[in-house]
Amino acid sequence: MSAADAASLDCSTDPGVLTTENAIFAMSKHHNCSPQCVTLRRAMDTLSTEFVEVDVERDSRLEAELTENLRWLSLVSPEILAR
Numbered sequence: 001m002s003a004a005d006a007a008s009l010d011c012s013t014d015p016g017v018l019t020t021e022n023a024i025f026a027m028s029k030h031h032n033c034s035p036q037c038v039t040l041r042r043a044m045d046t047l048s049t050e051f052v053e054v055d056v057e058r059d060s061r062l063e064a065e066l067t068e069n070l071r072w073l074s075l076v077s078p079e080i081l082a083r
């Protein structure tokens with residue numbers, strides 16, 4: 001799935017497993033949606049899983065990427081960081 005595809009996902013179609021990048025694109029489009037939005041739920045699942053894995057692995061490259069993602073996410077969707 002391209003980033004453009006991820007950004008054009010609608011609220012009622014399950015996009016399946018997303019990459020981190022696609023999840024962020026999806027989140028940017030759907031962060032104001034209700035909890036019933038399947039795309040938003042997929043994106044949040046993807047990102048919260050990614051955070052856990054990075055925390056365990058302590059990979060420096062992923063950490064740098066995560067820091068950037070978190071900085072960006074804190075702008076568009078602060079509530080995910082409270083999970």
Ligand SMILES: [Zn+2]
Binds near residue numbers: 033
């Ligand atoms: Zn939505």
